[in-house]
Amino acid sequence: MTGERTAAAPSDSAVPSGSAPLSDASAPSGWHLADALRERVAPPRFPDREFPVTRYGARGDGRTDCTEAIRRAVADCHAAGGGHVTVPRGTYATGAIHLLSNVDLHVEAGARLAFSRDPAAYLPVVLSRFQGVECYAYSPFIYAHGQENIAVTGAGTLDGRADETHWWPWSGQEEFGWRPGIPQQEDDWPALWRQAEYGVPVTERVYGAGHWFRPNFIEPYGCRNVLIEGVTIIRSPMWEIHPVLCSNVLVQDVVIDSPGPNNDGIDPESCRDVVIRRCTINAGDDCIAIKSGREADGRRVNVPSENILIEDCDLRHRYGAITLGSDLTGGVRNVFVRNCRIGGPGLYFGLYIKTNSVRGGFAENIHLDGITVSNLTKEFVTCDFFRGEGDSGDQTPVVRNIDIRNVTVGRARRALLARGYERSRIEGLRLTDCAFGELAEGDRLENVEGLVLDNVTRNGEPIAHEP
Structure with a gap:
C-alpha cells in the first residue's frame, strides 16, 4: 500500500520556489x-x-x-x-x-x-x-x-x-x-x-x-x-x-x-x-527524452522543461539513454543525471541532444556525474545540428554549458560527436575525470567553443583531438 x-507546495512563479538563478x-x-x-x-x-x-x-x-x-x-x-x-x-x-x-x-x-x-x-x-x-x-x-x-x-x-x-x-x-x-x-x-x-x-x-x-x-x-x-x-x-x-x-x-x-x-x-x-x-x-514542444506549436505554447533530476537508473535500449529533443522548441534547462548505468548491445547514445535550425530552442545547464556505460553502438555524447533537416530552417538553436564528470565507458564508436553551426556554436562542453575504453573512431567536432578536457583518457592514454 x-x-x-x-504533498509538495507548487509555485506559480516562473522559477519554482527554492530554485537558484540560472547563473x-x-x-x-x-x-x-x-x-x-x-x-x-x-x-x-x-x-x-x-x-x-x-x-x-x-x-x-x-x-x-x-x-x-x-x-x-x-x-x-x-x-x-x-x-x-x-x-x-x-x-x-x-x-x-x-x-x-x-x-x-x-x-x-x-x-x-x-x-x-x-x-x-x-x-x-x-x-x-x-x-x-x-x-x-x-x-x-x-x-x-x-x-x-x-x-x-x-x-x-x-x-x-x-x-x-x-x-x-x-x-x-x-x-x-x-x-x-x-x-x-x-x-x-x-x-x-x-x-x-x-x-x-x-x-x-x-x-x-x-x-x-x-x-x-x-x-x-x-x-x-x-x-x-x-x-x-x-x-x-x-x-x-x-x-x-x-x-x-x-x-x-x-x-x-x-x-x-x-x-x-x-x-x-x-x-x-x-x-x-x-x-x-x-x-x-529513447529511454528518457526531455521535450518542450515542436516548431510553431512549441513557440506558441513556449514553456520549457526545467529542473529535472535523473538518478540511479538502468537505461538499456534503444536509441538515446538520456535525450534532449527532438521536440525541443520550447527549450530545456537545468538537467541533472547522476549514478546511472547505461548500455547494451542495442543502445546507441549516452547523452543525445537533438535540435537544428528547424526546431530551434535551447539546451543549457546539463550536468552528468557518476555514469557507468558498458557499450554503445554510437557516441557517448552526440549533438549534431546537421542531423535530419540540416541547416534548412530560420531558427537558431542554442546548446551551452554541458558539464560531464566521472564517466566510465567500456566501448563506443566515439566519445564525442558535436557539430554546431558557425553562427551558433556549441558552447561550454566540459569533460572531467572521464575514462573511455575501446573507441572505434576519433571524435568529430565542428564549431565547438570552450571545449575543456580534464583528465579524460582512452585506454589509459589522454585523448588528443584533431581539428
Whole structure:
C-alpha cells in the first residue's frame, strides 16, 4: 500500500520556489540545485481510504470489461476527498482510465490491467500532444487533465497489449507489422503539422475515429503533484510515461519493457521540477527524452522543461539513454543525471541532444556525474545540428554549458560527436575525470567553443583531438 505522503507546495512563479538563478546552474558546482530539487519534489499525500475496484463490479478474469467499474471507483474516491483505488490480484480488462484529483490508482502485486485493443475504448478524444503538437486525439490509456495530487502506484503490471497486429502497425514501420494498405500515422501527421504552422485553434485539430495517432500510455496533462511508482509497463502503443505541462512530478522504481516503435520510456514535456529515480528502462526508442514542444506549436505554447533530476537508473535500449529533443522548441534547462548505468548491445547514445535550425530552442545547464556505460553502438555524447533537416530552417538553436564528470565507458564508436553551426556554436562542453575504453573512431567536432578536457583518457592514454 502506498500510504500517507506529504504533498509538495507548487509555485506559480516562473522559477519554482527554492530554485537558484540560472547563473548558478551554469556553474560546475550546480549540483547543489539537484540536491535542493530532490528535497523539493515530494510525493502527494492520500487519505487512508480504499476503493477496491471489485466493490464496483470489476472482475479479474481477463474477460469482463472493467472500464465502468474503475471509472466509478475513481469518481467515488475523488468525491470522498481522495484515497486509493485498489486493483487486487487478477487480470482486469479495461479501456481508458481517467484519474481525478487526490486519487491514487494502486495496482497490487499480482494484478494486471490489460488495456483494450479497440480504438473506440479511447474515445471521446482528449487534449493531448502528438510528437510535440497539441491536438485532440485518442485518450492515453491512463490520463488526467488539470488535476492535482494523483498517482499510479503498486507492484502490478500495466499491459498495453500492443503488438505487430494492434497499434504498432500504425507506426508505418514494416518491422512492427505495417504493410502497404494499412493505415498509418503519416496519413495524418502532415495535416496536423500544417494546422500548427498556420495557427489553427487546437480545438479544431481533432484526430479521433478514422485517424491513426497512437495513444501514449500514462499522460498527466497540466497536472500538479504527480507520482508514478513501482509499476511495470509493457507493450505500449507509443510513449510510456508522458507528463505534459506538469509540475512536481516524481517517477520512481518503475520498470519499462516495451521495445515497440517510438516506445520512448519517460518523456517529460514542458514540465518543471521532475525527479526520475531507480527506474529500469528497455524501450523501443529513447529511454528518457526531455521535450518542450515542436516548431510553431512549441513557440506558441513556449514553456520549457526545467529542473529535472535523473538518478540511479538502468537505461538499456534503444536509441538515446538520456535525450534532449527532438521536440525541443520550447527549450530545456537545468538537467541533472547522476549514478546511472547505461548500455547494451542495442543502445546507441549516452547523452543525445537533438535540435537544428528547424526546431530551434535551447539546451543549457546539463550536468552528468557518476555514469557507468558498458557499450554503445554510437557516441557517448552526440549533438549534431546537421542531423535530419540540416541547416534548412530560420531558427537558431542554442546548446551551452554541458558539464560531464566521472564517466566510465567500456566501448563506443566515439566519445564525442558535436557539430554546431558557425553562427551558433556549441558552447561550454566540459569533460572531467572521464575514462573511455575501446573507441572505434576519433571524435568529430565542428564549431565547438570552450571545449575543456580534464583528465579524460582512452585506454589509459589522454585523448588528443584533431581539428
